[in-house]
Amino acid sequence: MANGPRKIASHDGRDVLETTLTSETGVLISVINYGAIIRDWKVPVAGSLRSVVLGFDRFEDYLEHNSYFGAIAGRVANRIAGARFTLDGKEYRLQANEGMNQLHGGERGLSRQVWEMEMLSGDAVRLTLTSPDGEMGYPGRLDVSVTYRLAGNALTMDIAAETDAPTPVNITQHNYFNLMGEGDIRNHTLWLAANAYTVRDADLIPTGRIEPVAGSHFDFRRPRPLCDTQGEPIAYDNNLVLDTGRHRSAPVAVLTAQDESLKLMLKTDQPGLQLYTGSKLNLSVPGLGGRHYPRFGGLCLEDQNFPDAINQPHFPSCVVMPGQPYSHWCEIEIG
Incomplete structure (x- = not known):
């Protein structure tokens, strides 16, 4: 069953709506139509509910803090070097919002706008948004939809986008997970189906080189904690190259809480996975339930x-063509 949608605020002359999806296993996932954000994700643990993502109780805090908590990032998630690219012989200059580069689609990316919200059923909601031709410098109109479906402990995300002109598209979910619900994630254990990673420079821009993870601190082919041998958390912000030829039902990431009370399994049809351990977090503003999120939270x-x-x-290739829609499937199960 679902609660809502209900109005929680106004932004850009639009109603900001929230709905909560509820599953038969007692999972509660709250979604708002600003940025298609997953505001809260509660999982039953030992007779009580635990929030396993970072978020805010107040909508206004999403406007003031650019951590992308729970948002859908795009048109092109992650970074574009020099905030420019050439397509079909024409150079496009984008809005730079991280030094000389563009991050997550610019200041008015998908995560910074109010979407339309439609309840599909008790446990499913669809959010839609149109990004006009030229927005943040991108060619072509882009019609985007994100469908969240909750079944048991698993949330499926189906992302689709259609364009009327060739344009780059790379859309992702930007949830911050903490399976303990508090503290930092240094003692979470992570496994990844990734034999390689894309080498980056000091500005987090890929150099173009792809290197094997063997012998590096990017090797998660065997589960290990997100800290060094001294117990200090490691600052990751890197793209891992996921193994090819995997079956859709096979997870590419398994995250386990330090006390093994919860486990997260992520499945996807995408070729890469950005691992970011929240090294830039240090928010004085209260998060969910009044929590203060520390660095590596x-x-x-x-x-x-x-x-x-x-x-x-x-x-x-990230180029989407007219008549050839972008599609992206992801399933995250936490229990």
């Missing part, structure tokens, strides 16, 4: 195409 597992793929011809 949550980690992101952003299933995606490779960063800056539009400028790296040997990376998987």
Whole structure:
């Protein structure tokens, strides 16, 4: 069953709506139509409910803090070098919002707008948004939809987008997970189906090189905690190259709480996954339930195409064509 949608605020002359999806196993997932954000995700643990994502109780805090908590990021998630690219012989200059580069589609990316919200059934909601031709510098109109479906402990996300002109697209979920519900994630254990990673420079832009994870601190082919041998958390913000030839039903990431009370399994049809361990977090503003999120307070597992793929011809193509819609499937199960 679902509650809502109900109005919680106004923004840009639009109603900001929230709905809560509820499953037969007692999972509660609250979704707002600003940024298609998953505001809260509660899972039953030992007779009580635990929030396993970072978020805010107040809508206004999403406007004031740019951490992308729970948002859908795009048009092109992650980074585009120099905030520019060339497509069909024409150079496009984008709005730069991280130094000289563009991050997550610019200041008015998908995560910064009010979407339309439609309840499909008791446990499913669809959000839609149209990004006009030229927005943030991108060519072509882009019609985007995100459908969240909750069944048991698993949330499925189906992302689709259609364009009327060739344009780059890379859309991802940007949830910050903390399976303990508090503290930091250094003692969470992570496994990834990734044998390689894309090398980046100091500005987090891929150099174009792809290296094996063997012998590096990006090797999660065996489960291990997100800390070094001294117990200090490691600052990851890197794209891992997911193994090819995997079956859709096989997880590419398994995250386990330090006390093993909860486990997260992520499945996706995307070629990459950005691992970010929240090293830039240090929010004085209260989060869910009045919590204050410390540095390393949550980690992101952003299933995606490779960063800056539009400028790296040997990376998987991110160009979407008219009549050939973008599609992206992801399932996250926590229990």
